[in-house]
Amino acid sequence: MQSKSKISQIAYTLIFWSCFLMLPFLFFPHGHEKSALDSERFVSWSVYSVLYLAAFYYFNSGVLIPKLLAYKKIFLYTLIVVALFFLYLAIYYLIWKYSSETIQFMATHPNRLPRNFWLIFFSFGPTFLFLIAFTFSSVSNIISRWFYAEERKDEITKQQLETELSLLRSQMNPHFLFNSLNSIYSLTLSNNPKSSDAVMKLSRIMRYTLEESQSEYVPLNDELAFINSYLELQRLRATEKTHIVFDVDEAVNDVKIPPLLLIPFIENAFKFGVSARQETQIKVAIHVVEKTLFFTCENDIVPNLSTPEGTGTGIINVKRRLELLYDKNYQLNISNDNGKYSVLLELKVEA
Numbered sequence: 001m002q003s004k005s006k007i008s009q010i011a012y013t014l015i016f017w018s019c020f021l022m023l024p025f026l027f028f029p030h031g032h033e034k035s036a037l038d039s040e041r042f043v044s045w046s047v048y049s050v051l052y053l054a055a056f057y058y059f060n061s062g063v064l065i066p067k068l069l070a071y072k073k074i075f076l077y078t079l080i081v082v083a084l085f086f087l088y089l090a091i092y093y094l095i096w097k098y099s100s101e102t103i104q105f106m107a108t109h110p111n112r113l114p115r116n117f118w119l120i121f122f123s124f125g126p127t128f129l130f131l132i133a134f135t136f137s138s139v140s141n142i143i144s145r146w147f148y149a150e151e152r153k154d155e156i157t158k159q160q161l162e163t164e165l166s167l168l169r170s171q172m173n174p175h176f177l178f179n180s181l182n183s184i185y186s187l188t189l190s191n192n193p194k195s196s197d198a199v200m201k202l203s204r205i206m207r208y209t210l211e212e213s214q215s216e217y218v219p220l221n222d223e224l225a226f227i228n229s230y231l232e233l234q235r236l237r238a239t240e241k242t243h244i245v246f247d248v249d250e251a252v253n254d255v256k257i258p259p260l261l262l263i264p265f266i267e268n269a270f271k272f273g274v275s276a277r278q279e280t281q282i283k284v285a286i287h288v289v290e291k292t293l294f295f296t297c298e299n300d301i302v303p304n305l306s307t308p309e310g311t312g313t314g315i316i317n318v319k320r321r322l323e324l325l326y327d328k329n330y331q332l333n334i335s336n337d338n339g340k341y342s343v344l345l346e347l348k349v350e351a
Helices: 002-020 023-027 040-067 074-098 100-108 117-121 124-189 195-212 220-237 263-272 313-326
Strands: 242-248 280-289 292-300 330-337 340-348
Touching: 002 040, 002 124, 023 040, 023 124, 040 074, 040 100, 040 124, 074 124, 124 195, 124 220, 195 220, 220 242, 220 263, 220 280, 263 280, 263 292, 263 313, 263 340, 313 330, 313 340
Parallel strands: 242 280
Antiparallel strands: 280 292, 292 340, 330 340
């Protein structure tokens, strides 16, 4: 945004001054029987007008507007602009009056001079040029302020998004730890010898969450290793009635996804899809096709457990992260039909 605004302002300035340098030829009188540049009076008018109005242009846009008009000092601002306008006309008139061409013309045509002094003083050409310089200097300031406001707006929005994403990522750690500790706790209650192994797996999992959760994107292979460690931890506490399937595409190299993005759906599956009384299956599949990731998570819904409508902290969290990171460039479908709860997520992955 910043580079575009700079280019636009430079282009605007170049076009304005290129056109402005041509205006004296349209609005200042000069003899048509010879070149305008051969007229000493015309050259003096042109050089003076360009220098004076260029100074006024930047003085108005860089000093008067931000220092006076921006602080609602309208009367003082108007007074200074009007004074500068009359000063410009006065010097323009003096150049006309004391030029060698005017003196010579007055000597040879004493009766041809205008009787009304104001017709010369308020000539259309210089008045119009001053109004152009005034108008475009004001417009340039407005455009500059608009670009600056847009840049600030984008910067503030970006900072807010980064802050919110950071907060969402930080919320994942305690939420995930709480669920994992519950799994280990259930093992220790039954004096299961697998509990020590579960602690080691949890340690490995938590190291990943602490080291990678603050990154915006992580390699998909790292995220898959993390998910696999989590599934191994769940296998330790699961009974033979729970069947866990993890189907991963081999073509997942050189792509990245946000860390801890998929794990809430898998946690949800174990929360509502594990039973010690009946056969259940949890199936997780991840495939990458032409930089598009397809994630599916499906589990049987165990009766007498709360219906997994996706209102838990982790699911709400991941939905918000998807909105912030991918806007509308993703598809998330959650269904609860025929005793199965399924999640289908499709999104573009970073290379």
